[in-house]
Amino acid sequence: MSNQLPASLPGxxxxxxxxxxxxxxxxxxxxxxxxxxxxxxxxxxxNERGYRREFAGEDDIDVLFVSASEIAxxxxxxxxHLGVTGEDLIREEILNADERVDMAxxxxxxxxxxxxxxxxxxxxxxxxxxxxxxxxxxxxxxxxRLRVATKYLHLTRTFFRENGVTDYLSVESLGATEGTPAxxxxxxxxxxxxxxxxxxxxxxxxxxxxxILKSEANLVASRAAPRNATISAVETRVLAQLRNAIPxxx
Amino acid sequence: xxxxxxxxxxxxxxQAALIMSVLIGAGCEAVAPAIIQPADVFLDVIGEDLRAxxxxxxxxxxxxxxxxxxxxVPTCRLYLQRHPAADVARRYxxxxxxxxxxxxxxxxxxxxxxxQAGFELLGETDAEAAETEALVLVIKALDASxxxxxxxxxxxxGLFQALLADLEMPERGRQRLRAQFWRPEAFRAAxxxxxxxxxxxxxxxxxxxxxxxxxADAATAETIVSEFMLRKGIDLIxxxxxxxxxAGLLAAVEDSxxxxxxxxxxxxxxxxxxIAGPAPVAAEALNRAIGSAGPRSAKAVAAFARRLTLLAAxxxxxxxxTFAAEFGRTLEYYTGFVFDIVSPxxxxxxxIAGGGRYDKLLRSVGAVRDVPAVGSAIHTERLLSVVxxxxx
Numbered sequence: 001m002s003n004q005l006p007a008s009l010p011g012x013x014x015x016x017x018x019x020x021x022x023x024x025x026x027x028x029x030x031x032x033x034x035x036x037x038x039x040x041x042x043x044x045x046x047n048e049r050g051y052r053r054e055f056a057g058e059d060d061i062d063v064l065f066v067s068a069s070e071i072a073x074x075x076x077x078x079x080x081h082l083g084v085t086g087e088d089l090i091r092e093e094i095l096n097a098d099e100r101v102d103m104a105x106x107x108x109x110x111x112x113x114x115x116x117x118x119x120x121x122x123x124x125x126x127x128x129x130x131x132x133x134x135x136x137x138x139x140x141x142x143x144x145r146l147r148v149a150t151k152y153l154h155l156t157r158t159f160f161r162e163n164g165v166t167d168y169l170s171v172e173s174l175g176a177t178e179g180t181p182a183x184x185x186x187x188x189x190x191x192x193x194x195x196x197x198x199x200x201x202x203x204x205x206x207x208x209x210x211x212i213l214k215s216e217a218n219l220v221a222s223r224a225a226p227r228n229a230t231i232s233a234v235e236t237r238v239l240a241q242l243r244n245a246i247p248x249x250x
Numbered sequence: 251x252x253x254x255x256x257x258x259x260x261x262x263x264x265q266a267a268l269i270m271s272v273l274i275g276a277g278c279e280a281v282a283p284a285i286i287q288p289a290d291v292f293l294d295v296i297g298e299d300l301r302a303x304x305x306x307x308x309x310x311x312x313x314x315x316x317x318x319x320x321x322x323v324p325t326c327r328l329y330l331q332r333h334p335a336a337d338v339a340r341r342y343x344x345x346x347x348x349x350x351x352x353x354x355x356x357x358x359x360x361x362x363x364x365x366q367a368g369f370e371l372l373g374e375t376d377a378e379a380a381e382t383e384a385l386v387l388v389i390k391a392l393d394a395s396x397x398x399x400x401x402x403x404x405x406x407x408g409l410f411q412a413l414l415a416d417l418e419m420p421e422r423g424r425q426r427l428r429a430q431f432w433r434p435e436a437f438r439a440a441x442x443x444x445x446x447x448x449x450x451x452x453x454x455x456x457x458x459x460x461x462x463x464x465x466a467d468a469a470t471a472e473t474i475v476s477e478f479m480l481r482k483g484i485d486l487i488x489x490x491x492x493x494x495x496x497a498g499l500l501a502a503v504e505d506s507x508x509x510x511x512x513x514x515x516x517x518x519x520x521x522x523x524x525i526a527g528p529a530p531v532a533a534e535a536l537n538r539a540i541g542s543a544g545p546r547s548a549k550a551v552a553a554f555a556r557r558l559t560l561l562a563a564x565x566x567x568x569x570x571x572t573f574a575a576e577f578g579r580t581l582e583y584y585t586g587f588v589f590d591i592v593s594p595x596x597x598x599x600x601x602i603a604g605g606g607r608y609d610k611l612l613r614s615v616g617a618v619r620d621v622p623a624v625g626s627a628i629h630t631e632r633l634l635s636v637v638x639x640x641x642x
Contacts, residue, residue: 095353119487121479124498126454129443132436134498136429142489145294157302164436166429169293181488188488203487208454 016062017234018225020074020083023065027217030109031084038245040238060234069093071220075101078224081235088114088192088215092152102221104239108246110217114152116159116210117199118188119181127208128163135167138187149173149186152212156190159212178202258634262365265395265634266345269367272391276383278343278369283324285347289314292323295583295614303351317349322583322625325370326612329621336617339373345630361631367391368605368627372612378553380624381587381607382560388603388626389566392591396637400593400602402570404529405577408586408607409536409550413522416544419444419511422501427519432582445516451505463499471496518543525575529558532573557587578606585609587624593636602636603628 012018021035022028032042040055042063053063064080071083072093087103094100118125125134135146146168150156153170160168171186178198180186192215193199196206219242227235274280289306296304296319305317318324321344329340345367352360369387374380385402392400410431414424423444430437443450452460459478463471475496479486486492518540525535533555540547562568578588588606592598605626612621 119490120484121486121488122490122495122498123456123459123475123478123484124495124502129450130454130498130502133426133501136425137494137498138490141494161433162435164430164433164439166433184488187490203485 012062012064015228015230017060017082017231017238018062018064018080019238020064020066020071020080020085022068022071022084024067027068027084027086027110028065031107031217034107034109034242034245038238038241040241060230061238075220075222076224078222078226081222081225081227081231082238083220083222084217085220086110086112086192086215087218088112088152088155088213090218090220091213092154095154100223102223103218104221105219105243105246107217107219107242110215112192112194112215113211114155114190114192114213114215115196115199115206116188116190116212117178117193117204117206120200120203120205125207128165128210131207132163132165135165139167145169146188147171147186148188148190149177149180150190151177152190152192155212159190163209178204261634261638262630265637266365266367266630268394269391269628269630270343270345272394273343273367273369273387276341276369276387276390278341281325281328281342281344282346283318283321283328283344285318286315287318287324287327289316291327291615292316292319295323295611296320299580300350303353305349305351319350320348321346321366321368321627322370322608323611323615325625326372326615326623329370329372330612330616336373336612336619336621339371339375341369341371341374343367343369365630366627367630368603368625370623370625372623373621374624375622377586377607377622377624378557378560380622381557382564382566384605384624384626385561385566385589386564388591388605388628391628392603392633395633398593398636399595400591400636401572402566402589402591403572403574403577403598404587404589405574405579406550406554406587407578407584409540409547409554409575410522411585412546412550413519413540413543416540416547417511417515417518419515420508422505423508423511432579434576434579441516441519444511445513447510451502455499455502460499460503463496463503466500468493468497468500471500475499523575525573527573529568529571529573533558583608583611589626595636596632600632601629602632 021031040058043054043056053065055061055063066074068085069089071085072089074080075083076094084107090097090101090103116128118131125131138146148156148168149171151173153172156170160166173180173186177189177191179202181188181204182202189204190212199206219239221235270280292304293301300319304319307315309315325342325344329342330336333340346365347363348366349363352362371380371384411428414427426440426444427437430440459475462474466474472493476492479492522539525532525539527535536551536554541551542548558568561571578584584606586607586609590601590604592601596602603626605624607624609620609622612623613619
């Protein structure tokens with residue numbers, strides 16, 4: 001393997017630690033706040049070339065704002081050293097995640113569960129075992145497989161297989177997944193939820209053993225990204241600073 | 251796939267020509283089915299493992315298509331195009347590329363694009379004779395390509411189906427075990443639930459509703475469920491009707507009352523699944539274990555013995571043929587005899603050839619009747635690497 005950084009991303013400088021953080025929404029705000037508590041404050045002005053940003057008084061780190069799922073792919077490919085993103089996206093985008101990345105630090109925000117949810121009107125389906133039974137009957141009765149809308153195709157496939165549910169078809173859904181059973185595009189869903197209120201508002205319920213993953217934001221290190229001694233030292237320091245800044249629970 | 255060298259390409263072509271001449275000599279017609287296939291056909295018939303490894307795409311008109319992950323299904327579709335009544339016996343052979351996503355990264359041992367040479371015998375009515383011919387033919391094709399060490403392994407999924415049909419148990423239990431057979435973990439769990447005194451089929455379901463359904467018939471149940479939904483302000487969402495949901499609840503109530511299947515029955519099934527060994531020894535063990543379980547099992551055991559006799563008569567050393575009841579448990583479309591050929595060089599997890607009986611496949615890709623079918627495919631790149639002494 002080469003010691004050179006791969007074809008560098010726009011606006012990044014060779015030899016710097018590359019840190020990718022979410023580019024929008026609450027996840028971005030909480031990430032920026034957590035970094036700031038750790039003494040890594042984004043400079044509001046300065047070099048604005050491309051979408052690279054820097055921390056004040058910190059010349060060894062290039063910060064990239066990227067969408068959360070793209071961060072998972074960049075970590076997999078080794079295009080960045082560190083990234084902040086949800087565990088759900090890491091497990092979904094990277095098949096053998098534990099070999100490709102290191103879930104270095106749980107950050108204590110961005111809590112959400114990836115869950116299996118079905119219409120509340122399915123009074124006969126409360127668990128994955130019920131679903132297994134129902135899916136077979138459904139296939140016979142309707143002449144088609146049960147359709148499961150999700151953006152988590154991989155997590156769904158693995159979890160359903162472990163639970164013996166095979167008579168289904170996943171339908172990729174890239175937004176407003178919770179509305180697909182009511183609109184008829186799908187029969188049920190696998191989606192992310194933090195309080196479950198959006199699911200309830202859409203007439204859905206979570207199966208009793210249908211929590212696939214309890215996710216939160218993580219600082220994730222790529223195993224594929226090439227590092228020299230300087231980068232590794234900066235990485236260790238950033239990790240320590242962040243770890244010390246996380247409020248201790250309880 | 252990494253670019254192949256001209257020498258590899260020529261060696262593969264030469265080898266394929268040898269294999270094809272053996273197959274054509276056995277009366278197979280050479281065919282070249284389409285590489286691009288409709289995705290839904292494959293999704294419905296191949297097991298979930300292969301489904302997860304199939305390259306799918308949408309064409310500019312929105313049609314869901316896939317690159318064929320095997321050649322058996324395309325060959326069956328070709329047979330149906332030519333013979334829509336599915337009422338003639340035909341034998342086909344082929345040599346071509348198949349495409350499979352490799353979850354942990356493609357490599358030399360597991361390329362995502364590779365070639366298969368093989369054949370399908372469709373509509374042959376003497377099952378054991380056709381199975382014998384299939385194994386003999388694949389061995390002959392391998393021998394034509396060069397000498398190498400190999401072992402033959404076999405299973406017979408018909409034995410399990412027969413045993414299950416003969417054992418005393420509620421029909422729903424039977425359906426559940428049949429559906430889970432392909433996933434040993436889930437199968438064990440299903441078997442444990444069926445033998446448990448309280449199967450837990452009502453856990454989590456609305457208690458008051460269940461109580462009011464206690465003695466209801468289907469029509470009453472539907473009314474009760476409708477009223478329950480109205481009272482609780484639950485909207486009916488999606489394709490499942492109230493009567494369907496009521497039927498599901500009634501089935502759960504029925505399950506909760508079903509007598510657990512005896513431990514002895516579960517042990518019988520588990521005992522069968524443990525049988526393994528050289529085929530002639532296994533035949534005796536099978537006869538002892540399930541030969542008297544009922545008429546279907548007796549018939550399946552007799553078919554097993556007859557197949558061994560035919561194989562021996564055709565010159566196969568049956569003592570070198572290893573049987574395992576578990577063998578074939580991951581290949582969802584097979585229905586009876588299954589086999590593969592492995593070499594010490596590539597190991598047991600990388601078979602050089604494999605095949606078996608798949609009597610339900612033609613109907614599920616559109617035939618108006620079941621067509622008895624048996625076939626086999628050779629992984630030609632693997633074969634080349636073992637006959638070359640692994641030098642490729």
